[in-house]
Amino acid sequence: MTYSNPTDLREGEIAIDPILPDGDTVYFIGMIRTPFTTRDLCPRQGKLTGPECRIELHPDWAPALKGITSFEFLDVLYWLHRSRRDLVLQSPRGDGVTTGTFALRSPVRPNPIGLSRVRLIRQEGPALIVKGLDCLDKTPLIDIKPERCAYTPQAPHKDADHN
Secondary structure (H helix, E strand, O other): OOOOOOOOOOOOOEEOOOOOOOOOOOOOOEEEEOOOOOHHHOOOOOOOOOOEEEEEEOHHHHHHHOOHHHOOEEEEEEEOOOOOOOEEEEOOOOOOOOEEHHHOOOOOOOOOEEEEEEEEEEEEOOEEEEEOOOOOOOEEEEEEEEOHHHHOOOOOOOOOOOO
């Protein structure tokens, strides 16, 4: 695990020694290719108008993409492999306000799982070309799901007479 020096904290930040359980694993199903080589180059929260990025699945998972092109938007989960995992309070850059980790969308988390809603541009075999990612090049891929709102049928309208 590689991240900043634990003594490299901003004012108001607090770090802990993370507890990393044995036996619990995440299986990476591919890799994400982006033009972003440093955290400073990553767009904050991604932009659907940003550059095309490539989600490369391991060939064994290629059949799992069947039907994916019927969705315009996808939710992509990935492992922020170069993020620190020890901050419980953070002072986001340029903000100056100290905030709890779980009240931020920062990549610095106990389990650095990233989530982006992306626009699917096209499929190229076991790869998807998308716009809207905000992760570093060669980020490990955890999962891909159709956008929840497009996938889930709408709930029936509430009857005004019932509470």
